[in-house]
Amino acid sequence: MSTDYQQAREDLGVRLRELRLTAPEGRLTGTQLAERLGPGWSKVKVSMLENGRQTATADDLRAWADGTGHPDAYSELLARLRGFESHIRSWRRQLSAGHKSVQDAAAAEHKRTRVLTIWESCLVPGLLQIPDYARHVLTRHADLMQLPPPRRDTEDAVRARIQRQERLYQAGRQHRVMMWEGALRSLICPPSVLAAQLHHLASAIGLDTVELGIVPFTASLKIFPGNSFWVYDERLVIVEDWHAELWIDDAVSVATYLRVWDTLRESAVYGADAHNLINAARRALTAR
Known part of the structure; x- marks a missing residue:
């Protein structure tokens, strides 16, 4: 994996963390967000995505935006994903x-x-x-x-x-x-x-x-x-x-x-x- 690709994935993770910590009803822990998002989610997955160790899917980003109370952020997140995913x-x-x-x-x-x-x-x-x-x-x-x-x-x-x-x-x-x-x-x-x-x-x-x-x-x-x-x-x-x-x-x-x-x-x-x-x-x- 190229350094640029990994850096872009880490940058996306930073943005995901920002959304979790600025949820309208108050900051969410990784465990709380995983429980809110339901089956297929865990504290480990939340951590992997936020630290750039796993590539999010479009569905992951939709769930994240909705689960953190920032549904309008989905289009921005998707654009970030498409921007670096298209290179591989x-x-x-x-x-x-x-x-x-x-x-x-x-x-x-x-x-x-x-x-x-x-x-x-x-x-x-x-x-x-x-x-x-x-x-x-x-x-x-x-x-x-x-x-x-x-x-x-x-x-x-x-x-x-x-x-x-x-x-x-x-x-x-x-x-x-x-x-x-x-x-x-x-x-x-x-x-x-x-x-x-x-x-x-x-x-x-x-x-x-x-x-x-x-x-x-x-x-x-x-x-x-x-x-x-x-x-x-x-x-x-x-x-x-x-x-x-x-x-x-x-x-x-x-x-x-x-x-x-x-x-x-x-x-x-x-x-x-x-x-x-x-x-x-x-x-x-x-x-x-």
């Missing part, structure tokens, strides 16, 4: 409408971005994926998230992902793409699909809108290759984790991710050297 977008919640909606959200950010900076540690980035490779990636993710068939829109998501790639060829845009050599060798798909994907990846080297770098296994590293992240200009970072996407937009954090990218770049190779790594990965597939 759980996969379960995002995928309630399928994978295509996730692609559409990323496409909207891409559309308004001039410089897109990407680090990928284990997969070829979506902007450089071929349909078969994307299909396997999305299917494996749907399996992990246990998406039922009605919410599996894999083909729509694949089309949306490939359509985004049109922006690779638009003048005035810059795509600074860098990946770990492991991304060239991860068999998230059959070897034949990965071979085709690597051939397509090699074709991106030389595009004037794409700067493609690869950090070799043998490179000396100044920082360990961590989670994948995408930086949109200097205003937003999207970090992928197993449970969620983190949307980070405070200037200090964005600058940190750009600094991480710049540090990793010192270990990357480009041009002919990148071609050689891709070709080596392809040869390894044919030797299997």
Whole structure:
């Protein structure tokens, strides 16, 4: 959990405590408030919420506002919750409408971005994926998230992902793409699909809108290759984790991710050297 997220949760807790202590009929203890709010509430839960150790739900905030005699405070509390909760977008919640909606959200950010900076540690980035490779990636993710068939829109998501790639060829845009050599060798798909994907990846080297770098296994590293992240200009970072996407937009954090990218770049190779790594990965597939 990010420091900013935790700080926002603690700030909300301070506000909740203020409401409890300024109840119109007199200050309430945590036990009194829990008893007033009924089943599902306890002194421990009240303390957890006030100390920023538990994230409130919208229902919790409604009950709190009413129980402390401040029903008009609900809209303010909800706005606070939405303000910091929106930065952590759980996969379960995002995928309630399928994978295509996730692609559409990323496409909207891409559309308004001039410089897109990407680090990928284990997969070829979506902007450089071929349909078969994307299909396997999305299917494996749907399996992990246990998406039922009605919410599996894999083909729509694949089309949306490939359509985004049109922006690779638009003048005035810059795509600074860098990946770990492991991304060239991860068999998230059959070897034949990965071979085709690597051939397509090699074709991106030389595009004037794409700067493609690869950090070799043998490179000396100044920082360990961590989670994948995408930086949109200097205003937003999207970090992928197993449970969620983190949307980070405070200037200090964005600058940190750009600094991480710049540090990793010192270990990357480009041009002919990148071609050689891709070709080596392809040869390894044919030797299997």
